Amino acid sequence: xxxxxxxxxxxxxxxxxxxxxxxxxxxxxxxxxxxxxxxxxxxxxxxxxxxxxxxxxxxxxxxxxxxxxxxxxxxxxxxxxxxxxxxxxxxxxxxxxxxxxxxxxxxxxxxxxxxxxxxxxxxxxxxxxxxxxxxxxxxxxxxxxxxxxxxxxxxxxxxxxxxxxxxxxxxxxxxxxxxxxxxxxxxxxxxxxxxxxxxxxxxxxxxxxxxxxxxxxxxxxxxxxxxxxxxxxxxxxxxxxxxxxxxxxxxxxxxxxxxxxxxxxxxxxxxxxxxxxxxxxxxxxxxxxxxxxxxxxxxxxxxxxxxxxxxxxxxxxxxxxxxxxxxxxxxxxxxxxxxxxxxxxxxxxxxxxxxxxxxxxxxxxxxxxxxxxxxxxxxxxxxxxxxxxxxxxxxxxxxxxxxxxxxxxxxxxxxxxxxxxxxxxxxxxxxxxxxxxxxxxxxxxxxxxxxxxxxxxxxxxxxxxxxxxxxxxxxxxxxxxxxxxxxxxxxxxx
Ligand SMILES: Nc1ncnc2c1ncn2[C@@H]1O[C@H](COP(=O)(O)OP(=O)(O)O)[C@@H](O)[C@H]1O
Ligand SMILES: O=C(CO)[C@@H](O)[C@H](O)COP(=O)(O)O
Numbered sequence: 001x002x003x004x005x006x007x008x009x010x011x012x013x014x015x016x017x018x019x020x021x022x023x024x025x026x027x028x029x030x031x032x033x034x035x036x037x038x039x040x041x042x043x044x045x046x047x048x049x050x051x052x053x054x055x056x057x058x059x060x061x062x063x064x065x066x067x068x069x070x071x072x073x074x075x076x077x078x079x080x081x082x083x084x085x086x087x088x089x090x091x092x093x094x095x096x097x098x099x100x101x102x103x104x105x106x107x108x109x110x111x112x113x114x115x116x117x118x119x120x121x122x123x124x125x126x127x128x129x130x131x132x133x134x135x136x137x138x139x140x141x142x143x144x145x146x147x148x149x150x151x152x153x154x155x156x157x158x159x160x161x162x163x164x165x166x167x168x169x170x171x172x173x174x175x176x177x178x179x180x181x182x183x184x185x186x187x188x189x190x191x192x193x194x195x196x197x198x199x200x201x202x203x204x205x206x207x208x209x210x211x212x213x214x215x216x217x218x219x220x221x222x223x224x225x226x227x228x229x230x231x232x233x234x235x236x237x238x239x240x241x242x243x244x245x246x247x248x249x250x251x252x253x254x255x256x257x258x259x260x261x262x263x264x265x266x267x268x269x270x271x272x273x274x275x276x277x278x279x280x281x282x283x284x285x286x287x288x289x290x291x292x293x294x295x296x297x298x299x300x301x302x303x304x305x306x307x308x309x310x311x312x313x314x315x316x317x318x319x320x321x322x323x324x325x326x327x328x329x330x331x332x333x334x335x336x337x338x339x340x341x342x343x344x345x346x347x348x349x350x351x352x353x354x355x356x357x358x359x360x361x362x363x364x365x366x367x368x369x370x371x372x373x374x375x376x377x378x379x380x381x382x383x384x385x386x387x388x389x390x391x392x393x394x395x396x397x398x399x400x401x402x403x404x405x406x407x408x409x410x411x412x413x414x415x416x417x418x419x420x421x422x423x424x425x426x427x428x429x430x431x432x433x434x435x436x437x438x439x440x441x442x443x444x445x446x447x448x449x450x451x452x453x454x455x456x457x458x459x460x461x462x463x464x465x466x467x468x469x470x471x472x473x474x475x476x477x478x479x480x481x482x483x484x485x486x487x488x489x490x491x492x493x494x
Contacts, residue, residue, distance in 0.1 A: 002026060002075045004064070004230065005440025006057060007242060008082040008160055010048070010102065010264040011035040011311065013056040015064045016436035020076055023441045023456055027068040028434055031060035035311065039099060044106040044356065046347060047099035050088050050160065054167045054227075062229040073231050078168065078220070079238035079439035081245035082161030084181045084285075087139040090163075092155045094172065098147070100160060101139045104265070104304045106348035106356055108138035111145075111200075112183075113354070116280075119199060125277035127186045129284035129297070132196060134348060136182030141200040156208050161239045168228065168236055169218030174208040177240050180286035187274060190292060213288060214238055214446050238442040240288050242435055243269045244298050248288045249406065249438020250431055251454035253296065256401035260420075260428065261435075262410025264346075266306030266386055270299045270398035281351045282396040288442075289450060299398045301389040302350050306382050307410050309343035309359060313378055317371050326413050329376035334419075335478035338363045339373045340485050341381030351392050357493050362485055376415060383419035384482045390424045404429045407463055421466040422475045431461040 001020040006013065012030040019026060036056070039047045065072050085103040090096055101107070115138065116124055116131040124131055132138050136159065144151045158166065159178040166172050179185040179192060184207070186193040194204045211217040216235040225232040240248065247259035247269050258270045274295035277284055287296040314320050344352075345359030361374065394400070405411045407430050421428045445453055469475070 002070060003077050003079065003440040003443035004061065004075050005079040005436045005438065005442070006081065006164065007245070007435035007439055008053050008164060009242065010038060010083050010104070011307070013053055013060055014434060014436035015057070015060040016434065016440045017064055017068050017070065017075070018437060018440040020444060023444065025437050026070065027064050028436055029060060029064055029067065031056040031063070038102070038104070042107070044347065046102050046105040048102055050096050050100045050163045053160065053164060057164060058228045065229060072229055075230055075234060077234055077443035078230070078236045079442045080161045080164055080236060081240055081242045081435045081439040082159065082164065084159070084241035084243060085135045086160045087136045087143070088158045088160060088163040089140070089143065089150070089154045090156055090158065090172070091153045094166065096163070097150050097153055098143070101142070104347040105139070106134060106354070108142045109134045109348050109354045111141050112138040115196070115199060119196070127188045128183050128193060128196070129187060129274070129277035130183055131280045132183045133280065133283070133350070134354060137184050137196055137200060140202060144200070144202060154206055157206050158208060161241070162208060165217060165236050165239055168220050168224040170221040170224065171218035172208045173211045173217060175211060175213060175239055176290065177213065177244060177286045177288065179210070181241050185286060187295070213240065214442070214448065237446055238439065241285065243267050243300055244285065244288045245438055245442070246406070246435050247271065247298060248442060249433050249435055250404040251457040252404055253287070253289050253450055253454060256399045258400050258403045260386070260403055260405040260411070261408070262306050262382065262416065264306065264308045264311070266303035266382060266389070266410070268301045268386065268389055268393055270393060270400060272297050272299050272399060278396050279392070281353060281392050282398070283350060299393065299396060301393045303385045303389055304346040304349055305344040305359060306385070308346045309341070309382055310378055310410065312345070313374060317374070322412070325375040326415065328372035329379055329415055332372050332376040334474040335481070336373050336377035336380060337368060338365070339369055339377040340482050341374070341377040342482070342486055342489060343378065343381045343385060351389055352490060355490065355493070357489050360485070360489060379413055379415045380419055380478060381482060382410060383416050383423070384479050386420045387423040387479060388483065388486070400426065402429065403427065404431060406431055406433050406435070408434045417466045418469055419475060422469045422472050423479055425468050427468070428466045429462060430464050430466065431457060432463045433457065433461050
C-alpha cells in the first residue's frame with residue numbers, strides 16, 4: 001500500500017509516492033520539467049493560474065503511477081503541501097475567478113501597513129503574532145478595492161493547497177495553518193480573526209469551513225479521480241504550507257529545531273512556543289503540531305529572492321544547467337574576485353520591512369570577470385542573505401539548536417551550503433528527503449505518533465552534515481563587503 005504527497009511549489013509541482021508501512025520513497029518527480037512561469041503584469045505583481053497547478057498535478061500523478069509501475073488502487077491517502085500566503089478565489093460553481101495572487105506578489109503591502117497602524121500594533125502582534133502585512137487577507141482586500149466586479153462573485157477564498165484539496169474532493173475547506181498564513185487566525189481567541197475581515201469590509205462567510213490536520217479532510221470524488229488517475233474515495237488527510245511541511249519532513253517539530261530550504265524562496269523556519277509577535281521582519285505561523293495546550297509556532301524568516309535568482313541566471317546565460325553552473329562557480333575563489341550579487345529581485349522582502357530593492361550585480365570588471373563569477377557571486381549573495389536572515393531570526397529570540405535541510409534545491413550546491421554553515425557558525429544536517437516525500441509520509445501520521453515519525457527520519461535519511469569551515473576569514477570578508485553594499489542600497493533606495 002502507498003501514500004501520495006504533493007508539493008505545489010512556485011517553480012513546479014512535485015509528487016511523491018511512499019510505502020505506507022515503512023515510509024520508503026518509491027518515486028519523486030516534478031511537473032513541468034522545465035519550471036513554471038510566474039506571471040507579472042505589473043512590476044510588483046506575481047500570479048499563477050491555479051488551474052495550471054491542477055493540470056500539472058494530474059500529469060505528474062499519472063506519470064508517477066506509471067513510472068513507479070504500481071497499481072493506482074493501492075494508493076490509500078493524500079497529503080498536500082503548497083506555496084504559502086497565496087489567494088485563490090472561486091465563484092459558486094467552484095471556478096477560479098482570476099489567477100492566484102501568489103506569496104511574492106507585493107501589491108497589498110500598503111493595505112497591510114495601513115491596517116497595522118490603524119488597528120494598532122499591539123492588537124495585531126498579540127492576536128495575529130504578525131502584521132496583516134502582504135498576506136492573503138490583504139490581497140483579498142486589494143481585489144475588493146480594485147476588481148469590484150470580480151469580488152462581487154466571490155463565494156470563497158482559499159490558500160493554494162485548499163484549492164487543490166477542493167479539486168480532488170469537491171469540498172471547499174481550509175485549515176488553521178492556512179488561516180494563520182493569511183493573517184486570519186486569532187491565537188488568543190482561538191478562532192478566525194473576523195475582526196480583520198470586518199476592518200477590511202470582507203464578509204466572514206467567504207471563509208471556508210475549517211478542517212483539522214491529520215484527519216479525513218474529504219474524499220476523492222469522481223471528477224477528481226478521473227482527472228488525476230487516483231482511486232475514488234481515498235481521503236486527503238494532511239495539508240500544510242510548504243515551510244511547515246518542510247519542517248515536518250525534516251523532523252523539525254520542537255522548540256530549538258530549525259528547518260531550512262532554498263527553493264524559489266529561501267527560508268529558515270525555527271519552531272518555538274507561542275509568545276506575542278516581536279518584529280514584522282520575521283513571521284509566526286501555526287505549526288503542523290500546534291495544539292491549544294502545546295502551541296507550537298513556526299518562526300519564519302523568508303527571502304523572496306533566493307533560488308529564483310539562480311534560476312534567472314540559468315535561463316539567461318545560454319545553455320547551462322544548475323550542475324554546470326555549480327561546476328563553473330567552484331573554479332572561482334571565495335568572494336568572486338569582488339563581484340557582488342544582491343539577490344532581491346522577487347518582490348517586497350519581509351526582512352527589510354517589505355522594501356522592494358531589486359537585484360543588483362555590482363563591481364563587474366569586463367576585462368576580468370565572466371559568467372562563472374556571476375554564478376559564484378549569486379550563490380554567495382543568496383547564502384549571505386540567509387546569514388543576514390539568521391541575524392534577524394536571532395534578534396527575534398528564535399532558539400537555534402539544530403538546523404536541518406533536505407538534499408534538495410540550493411542545498412545541492414556545496415558553495416551555497418558551506419558558505420551558510422561557515423558564516424552562521426552552525427552545522428547544517430542534510431537529509432535525503434523533500435517536501436513531497438514528507439507530505440506523503442504525513443498521511444501515516446493520523447496515528448499522532450510524532451516520535452516514531454521523527455526517529456525514522458533521523459535514523460534512515462541523514463546523509464551528511466555541512467560543518468563550518470575552519471578558515472572562515474575569506475567568507476567573513478566577502479560577507480562584510482556584501483553587507484556594506486546592501487546597507488548602502490537600503491539607505492539610499494526610497
Ligand atoms: N543542483 C542545483 N544546485 C543549486 N541550486 C539548485 C539545483 N537544483 C535546483 N536548484 C535551485 O532550486 C530551485 C528550485 O527549488 P524548488 O524547491 O523546486 O522550488 P519551489 O519549491 O519554489 O518550486 C531552482 O530555481 C534553483 O535555484
Ligand atoms: O512565502 C513563503 C514562506 O513564508 C514562501 O516560502 C512560499 O511558501 C513559497 O515557497 P517556494 O515556492 O519557494 O517553495
